[in-house]
Amino acid sequence: MGRSMMKISVALALVALSAAPALAQDQSEIVRGKVLTTEGDCVACHTAPGGTPFAGGLPFKTPMGTIYSPNITPDKDTGIGTWTDAEFLRALHQGIGKNGEHLYPAFPYTSFAAISDGDVAAIKAYLFSLKPVHQQNTPNEMVFPYNIRSLMIGWNLLNFHPETIDPVTERGKYVADALEHCAECHSPRGLTMGVESGKYLAGATVDGWTAYNITSDPDHGIGTWSVDDIKTYLKTGNLPGKAQAAGPMGEVIVNSTSHMPDADLTALAEYLKTVHGQADGAAGRSAMGGPVGSGEALTGYRATQGKGASEGEVLFTAACSTCHGTGGAGEGSGVLPSLYHNSVTGADTPNNLALAVLNGVKRGTAFNDASMPAFRDEFSDEQVAAVTDYVRKTFGNAANPITVQQVSDLRNDVTPPAAISVLMRWAEIAAGIVAVLVVLAIVILVLRRRRV
Amino acid sequence: MAEYDADVIVVGSGVMGGLTAYTLALQGKSVILLEAGPRVPRWKTVERFRNLVDVTDYNAPYPDLDYAPRQGSVDYIQHTGPVKFGAGFLKLVGGTTWHWGGATWRFLPHDMKLKSTYGVGRDFPISYEELEPFYGHAEREIGVNGNSAYDESGRNGGKTFPPRSTPYPMEAQTFNYMNKTMQQTLDGASYWTIQEPNCRASRPYAERPTCVGNNNCMPICPIGAQYSGDRHVTRAEKLGAKVIPGAVVYKIDKGPGGKITAVHYLTPEGETHQLTAKAFVMAAHALETPKILLMSDVANSSDQVGRNLMDHLGFNLIMTSKDALWPGTGPVQQNAILNDRDGPQRSHYASLKHQVGNEAPNVPVARYLLGKGVLQPQLDEQIRHMSARWMNFNTNLEQLPDPVNRIKLSPKKDKLGLPKPDVYYSVGEYEARTQAKVINETYPAFQRLFGGTVLSIVSDWQPQDHQMGTCIMGDDARTSVVDKDCRSWDHSNLFIMGTQTLPASSSVNPTLTGAALTLRAAAILAKEV
Numbered sequence: 001m002g003r004s005m006m007k008i009s010v011a012l013a014l015v016a017l018s019a020a021p022a023l024a025q026d027q028s029e030i031v032r033g034k035v036l037t038t039e040g041d042c043v044a045c046h047t048a049p050g051g052t053p054f055a056g057g058l059p060f061k062t063p064m065g066t067i068y069s070p071n072i073t074p075d076k077d078t079g080i081g082t083w084t085d086a087e088f089l090r091a092l093h094q095g096i097g098k099n100g101e102h103l104y105p106a107f108p109y110t111s112f113a114a115i116s117d118g119d120v121a122a123i124k125a126y127l128f129s130l131k132p133v134h135q136q137n138t139p140n141e142m143v144f145p146y147n148i149r150s151l152m153i154g155w156n157l158l159n160f161h162p163e164t165i166d167p168v169t170e171r172g173k174y175v176a177d178a179l180e181h182c183a184e185c186h187s188p189r190g191l192t193m194g195v196e197s198g199k200y201l202a203g204a205t206v207d208g209w210t211a212y213n214i215t216s217d218p219d220h221g222i223g224t225w226s227v228d229d230i231k232t233y234l235k236t237g238n239l240p241g242k243a244q245a246a247g248p249m250g251e252v253i254v255n256s257t258s259h260m261p262d263a264d265l266t267a268l269a270e271y272l273k274t275v276h277g278q279a280d281g282a283a284g285r286s287a288m289g290g291p292v293g294s295g296e297a298l299t300g301y302r303a304t305q306g307k308g309a310s311e312g313e314v315l316f317t318a319a320c321s322t323c324h325g326t327g328g329a330g331e332g333s334g335v336l337p338s339l340y341h342n343s344v345t346g347a348d349t350p351n352n353l354a355l356a357v358l359n360g361v362k363r364g365t366a367f368n369d370a371s372m373p374a375f376r377d378e379f380s381d382e383q384v385a386a387v388t389d390y391v392r393k394t395f396g397n398a399a400n401p402i403t404v405q406q407v408s409d410l411r412n413d414v415t416p417p418a419a420i421s422v423l424m425r426w427a428e429i430a431a432g433i434v435a436v437l438v439v440l441a442i443v444i445l446v447l448r449r450r451r452v
Numbered sequence: 453m454a455e456y457d458a459d460v461i462v463v464g465s466g467v468m469g470g471l472t473a474y475t476l477a478l479q480g481k482s483v484i485l486l487e488a489g490p491r492v493p494r495w496k497t498v499e500r501f502r503n504l505v506d507v508t509d510y511n512a513p514y515p516d517l518d519y520a521p522r523q524g525s526v527d528y529i530q531h532t533g534p535v536k537f538g539a540g541f542l543k544l545v546g547g548t549t550w551h552w553g554g555a556t557w558r559f560l561p562h563d564m565k566l567k568s569t570y571g572v573g574r575d576f577p578i579s580y581e582e583l584e585p586f587y588g589h590a591e592r593e594i595g596v597n598g599n600s601a602y603d604e605s606g607r608n609g610g611k612t613f614p615p616r617s618t619p620y621p622m623e624a625q626t627f628n629y630m631n632k633t634m635q636q637t638l639d640g641a642s643y644w645t646i647q648e649p650n651c652r653a654s655r656p657y658a659e660r661p662t663c664v665g666n667n668n669c670m671p672i673c674p675i676g677a678q679y680s681g682d683r684h685v686t687r688a689e690k691l692g693a694k695v696i697p698g699a700v701v702y703k704i705d706k707g708p709g710g711k712i713t714a715v716h717y718l719t720p721e722g723e724t725h726q727l728t729a730k731a732f733v734m735a736a737h738a739l740e741t742p743k744i745l746l747m748s749d750v751a752n753s754s755d756q757v758g759r760n761l762m763d764h765l766g767f768n769l770i771m772t773s774k775d776a777l778w779p780g781t782g783p784v785q786q787n788a789i790l791n792d793r794d795g796p797q798r799s800h801y802a803s804l805k806h807q808v809g810n811e812a813p814n815v816p817v818a819r820y821l822l823g824k825g826v827l828q829p830q831l832d833e834q835i836r837h838m839s840a841r842w843m844n845f846n847t848n849l850e851q852l853p854d855p856v857n858r859i860k861l862s863p864k865k866d867k868l869g870l871p872k873p874d875v876y877y878s879v880g881e882y883e884a885r886t887q888a889k890v891i892n893e894t895y896p897a898f899q900r901l902f903g904g905t906v907l908s909i910v911s912d913w914q915p916q917d918h919q920m921g922t923c924i925m926g927d928d929a930r931t932s933v934v935d936k937d938c939r940s941w942d943h944s945n946l947f948i949m950g951t952q953t954l955p956a957s958s959s960v961n962p963t964l965t966g967a968a969l970t971l972r973a974a975a976i977l978a979k980e981v
Contacts, residue, residue, distance in 0.1 A: 318502070319495035322666060322674040336664065362656055371656035373676050377686055378493045 033126025065142035102152035111181035113162035172271025202278035217277030240334030288346030312390025345396030466547020470684030489543030540917020546682030598649030774903030780812030
């Protein structure tokens with residue numbers, strides 16, 4: 001090695017040495033950011049079906065048009081590779097994009113506004129550590145006037161009231177409200193489509209699914225669940241004898257809460273136990289019903305023929321009882337759940353059960369790999385309605401039997417992630433604002449003419 | 453009006469027809485899938501099964517219609533040979549894989565070069581190496597679980613064999629108690645016992661839930677964890693393919709240049725229809741495919757259509773073991789004993805696969821005891837005792853292709869006026885010699901190992917429902933029906949997909965090999981239409 005080469009090597013080594021602490025710091029920031037990004041469940045919306053995580057492209061279909069989630073990998077052309085820290089912070093805290101445009105609240109900045117500046121920086125550090133994916137954003141296909149982003153100013157005035165939550169002293173609330181944005185789905189909306197005051201986490205309908213009352217009310221909420229119960233549910237999606245997750249909540253568990261650090265999970269569970277109880281929804285939904293009949297094995301006796309069984313019972317016996325048992329007991333561990341003592345059959349709304357029948361359940365975590373086949377290709381709308389009603393009547397809550405039309409509507413909605421409902425709500429209120437503006441304009445015009 | 457009714461018409465909607473239609477539809481081709489039988493949802497078959505008088509009749513839950521008779525249909529097949537041929541087939545959308553053990557083996561390189569390696573039988577016109585990527589493709593489509601590290605030849609010192617470029621898409625299911633215990637005993641005596649690769653989901657796979665061990669793979673997997681041909685039919689439909697159930701194809705038209713121009717079908721009511729396409733695929737099972745070709749005088753310049761009928765020749769040893777092994781938990785078949793699958797003995801003795809069945813045995817046990825006149829109060833106790841110890845060693849033996857074993861057109865007609873199949877079936881010296889050796893040498897060894905009490909040795913040939921060879925594949929148009937691309941030597945736009953093209957039967961279940969050849973041929977066809 002020549003002398004000059006030696007010098008260069010030493011110089012490079014020194015540079016490397018001086019950079020090392022910074023790199024280590026960056027690395028810990030990235031690790032922290034990964035946890036936060038998972039807790040915010042960013043991947044759920046920013047990934048197309050079968051696509052690269054975070055590369056966007058998931059369609060959100062609404063009557064006002066289709067919006068596509070953007071690429072948030074650090075690709076400089078198509079992702080967020082050129083975003084500054086300030087721009088990223090502004091997006092999460094104010095719902096304003098890189099070029100000053102207003103973002104649609106499909107992106108839950110209303111919740112993310114409470115994420116601390118330091119945590120936002122960590123999330124950005126993590127996203128910027130990902131492999132850039134060159135994938136063009138699909139342009140939104142919103143129809144006029146919903147394609148006018150500045151309408152969001154009006155919506156924000158009505159609905160966007162960011163709060164400050166201490167990430168340390170109010171950890172549970174911070175995880176629930178700022179990161180996991182639970183209220184986006186679980187809180188009902190009022191006339192202005194903002195969270196109804198005093199109804200925080202009291203339950204709502206999202207994309208056909210009922211997001212249940214998760215307040216501390218012992219009858220209507222989850223007040224009877226222990227902290228460990230809540231943690232088990234959020235970690236595994238399976239709380240035998242009470243509830244199993246499917247649909248959007250199943251996705252939340254798979255993508256987000258099953259990976260949550262235990263301390264945060266505990267804080268979240270303890271916080272939910274303190275949320276003011278609300279008496280909305282069915283009383284005792286996770287304790288309804290009980291075993292039916294003897295649960296006698298089916299082999300060797302005439303299961304249904306000649307018994308005058310209803311269509312629902314015939315379908316139940318043939319298609320459901322293999323796993324759930326003729327008596328509805330499941331197999332005990334909850335991976336093949338019991339149909340009684342099950343919040344989906346005990347709820348006063350039939351839609352979650354019908355959606356599980358139509359679309360099946362896929363909920364794979366490190367703890368169990370629950371899978372129920374979808375019956376949408378096998379059952380007609382009438383058959384889904386019959387089996388849904390039979391199961392609810394026999395094992396749970398018979399209130400509000402499902403109609404064939406409801407099943408048809410549930411079947412034909414492409415099952416989107418939870419965030420779509422937020423957009424729907426916004427779109428509705430935007431329509432309201434436009435309507436108000438149009439009425440105002442007409443009134444003004446009429447008044448002017450009268451003056452003339 | 454369009455020039456053709458479809459780019460491709462596929463006759464038969466079983467696993468092979470479904471894979472073909474799916475592959476073509478995925479490439480944007482228009483496909484019509486004709487199925488003689490009706491469409492029946494899974495739940496309906498489960499319902500019918502549970503209301504049966506005899507739940508051990510695997511065909512009974514499935515439709516047996518006068519326009520679409522299935523396996524076991526009275527007086528449909530006309531048996532004219534010395535051995536009754538038990539052709540296994542269902543006629544409904546999805547085909548015969550609605551009821552099967554789900555075994556999805558690859559053939560060994562030697563299985564495909566039997567003539568050149570051991571001087572018996574025939575060679576495939578394609579090598580294992582050339583087919584290997586399509587085996588992987590078929591395993592992923594069908595969703596197969598297995599152990600990628602296994603030596604499936606019993607001849608490779610325990611290392612992976614045959615070679616694979618891609619692992620099984622799912623990990624092998626765990627062995628139940630019987631299989632674990634049995635494997636220890638057999639391995640200790642230098643028997644090579646492995647988990648049989650199969651198409652039950654060992655984790656959620658595509659539309660299928662995880663197998664939870666209902667022990668009901670035949671006659672119907674009640675939860676759809678096991679693959680059945682309807683899966684790819686449904687997927688093809690979602691991509692635009694059109695399925696016509698109740699379409700009994702009875703005639704194929706030839707046009708100028710040896711091209712096939714149209715197929716004709718009858719509805720259950722006897723109405724006739726004609727459909728045209730750029731290309732045609734016959735995937736109507738090893739029995740009906742040659743029958744339709746013979747009825748139309750198509751693809752038969754070699755006079756080999758319908759000949760070389762093969763099945764795996766089955767026979768078994770039933771005994772009770774000294775210790776309770778508790779068969780009947782988990783899937784119906786899980787293991788295979790492969791010592792005699794390959795080796796130089798194949799010049800004189802057929803390839804063998806032994807397997808201990810895992811069906812819950814209480815029904816055959818009860819039948820056996822009642823036959824012996826055992827009554828209550830002893831009956832219940834003895835059923836329990838014997839059911840825990842029941843061992844059914846089932847042997848599958850490779851049959852060589854022989855042109856005398858053949859399907860012809862019977863003068864007898866079915867309800868639609870179409871000829872019934874006449875089947876001449878016999879078993880040769882090679883196979884009979886092998887069976888004698890197993891019964892004299894291998895079965896006594898199994899008996900000693902498990903301290904068994906032999907209940908019966910059933911040496912009558914039992915059908916395994918693995919029919920092959922009736923549209924045999926080869927590299928010479930004078931002696932075979934299709935080339936290695938499954939293309940008819942006589943008609944460039946006619947393909948024959950399925951196990952009826954296999955020129956050698958090996959001793960393992962042939963569906964995966966049929967599927968691999970089908971996927972390969974479908975990809976070729978997709979480029980031509």
